[in-house]
Amino acid sequence: MSKITIAIDGFSSTGKSTIAKQLAKHLGYIYVDTGAMYRAVTLYAMQNTFVSPDAFYKEALISSLNDIKITFQFNEQLGFAEVFLNGKNVEKAIRTLEVSSYVSKVAAVTEVRQKLVEQQQEMGKNKGVVMDGRDIGTVVFPNAELKLFMTASAEKRAERRFKELSDKGDAVTYEAVLKNVEERDYLDTTRKDSPLVKAIDAIEIDNSHFSLEEQFDKVLKLSEDKIKEVNGSIG
Template sequence: MGKKISVAIDGPAGAGKSTIARRLAGELGYRYVDTGAIYRTVAYFMDLWGVSPKDVDGVNRYIDELTIGIEYDDEGVQHMIMNGMDVTADIRTQEIGQKASLISAHAVVRDVLLDMQREMAEQYDVVMDGRDIGSVVLPKATVKIFLTASPEVRARRRYKELLEKGQKAKYEQVLKEVQQRDYQDTHREIAPLKMCRDSVKVDTSDMTFEESVAAIRKIIEEKLAK
């Protein structure tokens, strides 16, 4: 079994990492790993137990009670399994997203999840997205992409997405949450969001989804051709 190919896509919340990474994985025949969903699962579990994401002792105490599994359906969609329950839909709220950002700052959480993520990259060709994939999880990734867009563009995309789901939302509030998430992710002490020196930056502010996918696929193919 030869060395597996790993594509690390990092970037701030709302940059389109998940949708782009999922499409690329499908086109390339790789396994898509949404690490943000893994941290959301931890945040959701702690939330059910009434543990604040800022409660270090509480998180340390309850993390051993959590078992996380990842399954894929016939279409390659990643499903998060929390202690035997599929919580894929439950973790996709703004509140859990904010709490996941805080949860991810805990060393014990990152240690528990790090091996899981690396094992997947050892077993499969992967497209893995998150905040510290290229810098911490897969520092020797075959290809590293830093995907970004302006806060305003990311907030507009998120706002539109919420409305399409039938949820009430105000653009100003969504923008505020995006900016707050950016601050949390870039200022946390452990594995903060940052662009690696060997990453290729892709700003999708003025790109359509299809243009973004094409741009990143071109980078991947050029890297693999060397």
């Protein structure tokens, strides 16, 4: 049976990564968290003081791109692949609110996007991949057989993100998280290079009031229907 490419785009904190991981595991597909790749580059920029509250040394980051090696290594205990930056596990380090506050700015750099898009396309060239991000269905895989666009209200997304960070022990406030969500929405949708937009042929899913189970059931059905459709047309 032929496999397909599933592109999941959408706003921050809509649960794209969660649903993509579940879907890939169920289908036996490869999962690629592109957002984690941009977060890893952001962490590198922070570690090398290329970005701070007062400055962003974009040219310094661009000149260092060849020194940034991002890989995914599957963790059997966790059931998903963790992100490694230059050989070091940074899965937890890239999920902080501080990284979130800079990632949209770093992701707007054309050279950063070009480098990561090339890697993402290479990862998915043989299909059988579930990839989530901001521009998967519009730039990385414009010919993906199934495109989904996840959305929810800013308040609901901030609520989820606040709980996630609080459960990890991070000292954050709901107000700070909401502000970050709204700022990222603005930066993601207004950037010049590959802004966050819904692909014309993407199916929009507003999960403001969905449980994780309801969301998974809906996305799984859409995926299985598309796989059947593709294989039916081949046969």
